[in-house]
Amino acid sequence: MCEPLQYPHSCNPVCKKRGCGVLYVCDGIWKAHFKHCSFIVQNHISDIPLVNFPSICTEEPIRAKGSKFCPKHAVIAESLGINPTGSSRNDLRSEIPGMQILFQAAHQTSAAKGIELPSNSEASTLPCYKQLGETKTKIDRSRGYLFIVRAGGHVESFAPIYGSESPSQVFLILIAWMYLVLQGVPVEKWGEIFIAYDNMCNLDKIRATKVLLPLPYPYNSLWINGMTKVIDGFHLSNHKSGDCHTKYNPEHIKQIHPNLETSNTQACEQTFSWLGAFQYALFQMPKYHQIFFLHRIVQRRNRYLEKR
Ligand SMILES: [Zn+2]
Ligand SMILES: [Zn+2]
Ligand SMILES: [Zn+2]
Numbered sequence: 001m002c003e004p005l006q007y008p009h010s011c012n013p014v015c016k017k018r019g020c021g022v023l024y025v026c027d028g029i030w031k032a033h034f035k036h037c038s039f040i041v042q043n044h045i046s047d048i049p050l051v052n053f054p055s056i057c058t059e060e061p062i063r064a065k066g067s068k069f070c071p072k073h074a075v076i077a078e079s080l081g082i083n084p085t086g087s088s089r090n091d092l093r094s095e096i097p098g099m100q101i102l103f104q105a106a107h108q109t110s111a112a113k114g115i116e117l118p119s120n121s122e123a124s125t126l127p128c129y130k131q132l133g134e135t136k137t138k139i140d141r142s143r144g145y146l147f148i149v150r151a152g153g154h155v156e157s158f159a160p161i162y163g164s165e166s167p168s169q170v171f172l173i174l175i176a177w178m179y180l181v182l183q184g185v186p187v188e189k190w191g192e193i194f195i196a197y198d199n200m201c202n203l204d205k206i207r208a209t210k211v212l213l214p215l216p217y218p219y220n221s222l223w224i225n226g227m228t229k230v231i232d233g234f235h236l237s238n239h240k241s242g243d244c245h246t247k248y249n250p251e252h253i254k255q256i257h258p259n260l261e262t263s264n265t266q267a268c269e270q271t272f273s274w275l276g277a278f279q280y281a282l283f284q285m286p287k288y289h290q291i292f293f294l295h296r297i298v299q300r301r302n303r304y305l306e307k308r
Contacts, residue, residue: 005157005158005159005295006156006157006177006180006181007154007155007156007157007298007299007302009150009154009156009302009306010306011152011306012306012308014152014308015150015152015153015154015305015306015308016152017261017262018151018152018153018261018262018263018264018267019151019152019253019257019260019262019263019264020150020151020152020154021150021193022151022192022193022194022253022257022260022263023150023151023193023194023195023196023253023263023264023265023267024148024149024150024151024156024181024193024194024195024196024227025148025149025150025151025195025196025197025232025264025265025266025267025268026146026147026148026149026170026174026195026196026197026268027146027147027197027198027232027268027269027272028143028144028145028146028147028161028165028170029144029145029147029268029272029275030143030144030165031144031272031275031276031279031282032144032145032275032278032279032282032283032290032294033141033142033143033144033283034060034141034142034160034285034286034287034290035060035061035140035141035286035287036056036057036058036059036060036061036140036141036142036162036287037056037057037058037059037060037061037068037069037070037073037140038057038061038068038069038140039057039069039070039073039076039077040055040056040057041055041056041057041073042055043055043056045172047214048172048208048213048214050206050207050208050211051168051171051172051206051208052168053162053166053168053169054162054163054164054166054169056140056162056163057069057070057073058142058160058162059071059072059073059287060286060287060288062074063286065084065085066085067084067085068084068085068140069084128199128201128202128238128239128240128241128244130165130198130199130202132164132165132166142160142161142162142287143161143162143163143164143165144160144161144165145158145159145160145161145294146158146159146161146165146169146170146173147268147271147272148173148174148177149267149268149271150267151263151264151265151267152264152267152305153264153267153270153271153301153305154302154305154306155271155298155301155302156177156181157173157177158294158298159173160287160291161173165199167199167202167203167205167206168206168208170197170199170203171203171206171208171209171223174195174223175213175222175223178195178222178223178226178227179215179219179222181193182219182222182226182227187218187225190222190225190226190227191225191226191227191228191256192228192256192257193226193227193228194227194228194229194230194250194252194253194256194263195227195228195229195230196229196230196231196232196250196265197229197231197232198231198232198234198235198238200229200230200231200244200248201231201239201241201243201244201247201248204229204248209223209224210224212224228252228256229248230248230249230250230252230253230265231244231248231249231250232250232265232266232268233250233265233266234265234266234269236248236249236250250263250265271301274301275297278293278297281293282294
């Protein structure tokens with residue numbers, strides 16, 4: 001579901017002044033997305049049972065035949081008599097009884113565990129509501145990418161997200177990346193590193209964040225005892241819960257790092273503004289072509305920022 005990467009970084013004084021190494025920012029960009037297979041599948045990770053993933057096949061559809069399915073599911077669809085060029089996920093849910101059961105099972109499991117914000121309509125009753133961007137289009141396309149950016153602008157990592165910017169996917173991408181970043185950092189220093197996200201309060205509520213992870217000690221507690229979590233300064237005013245203004249206030253960065261001149265919690269918005277120039281080109285690309293193209297332009301941008 002996600003491919004964690006960490007781009008190497010050689011810092012410079014300008015970058016350091018903006019909070020590089022002290023602050024990381026993550027956010028979803030929805031403008032860059034690709035077609036994926038329309039088949040409905042249940043995704044889970046046995047070692048992390050408390051997270052629930054969208055019931056989506058993330059593989060690229062067969063291009064030459066105009067099919068909406070990946071090679072494996074094209075064979076299954078044919079055996080079920082499903083039109084390979086005409087069925088979207090929504091069609092499958094209503095037309096194929098087995099699919100409807102599978103889809104309901106995925107959502108019931110999620111609701112029973114109470115670990116996910118199941119839909120935007122339910123999420124809208126929570127004190128802090130973030131639009132997760134659930135896709136309901138006829139053509140099945142990914143939701144976008146989650147980017148993790150250093151405060152100085154260096155892109156640390158990005159990974160595709162599917163269906164919506166769901167806390168489960170954001171959580172998994174973050175812990176995979178944190179596991180890499182915190183290697184070699186003494187445990188007592190973990191809390192001095194900050195991670196900002198505009199939906200941090202809801203992400204930090206999911207049950208999977210409250211239990212030990214299937215990782216070796218001390219990384220099994222890298223979410224609980226790891227980086228200090230904050231909401232970026234720009235979005236904090238949208239948060240209604242008082243907790244968000246105390247527990248996740250980005251002012252904590254200055255308290256821990258009083259000598260820091262500035263802490264750039266807008267690093268993702270700046271990255272997305274740069275990425276906007278490639279939006280049209282990215283839209284035309286199939287999955288792996290798009291990810292490779294993104295990888296190359298991110299490398300180029302990171303090199304440019306290091307030379308400033
Ligand atoms: Zn730097
Ligand atoms: Zn498939
Ligand atoms: Zn909040």
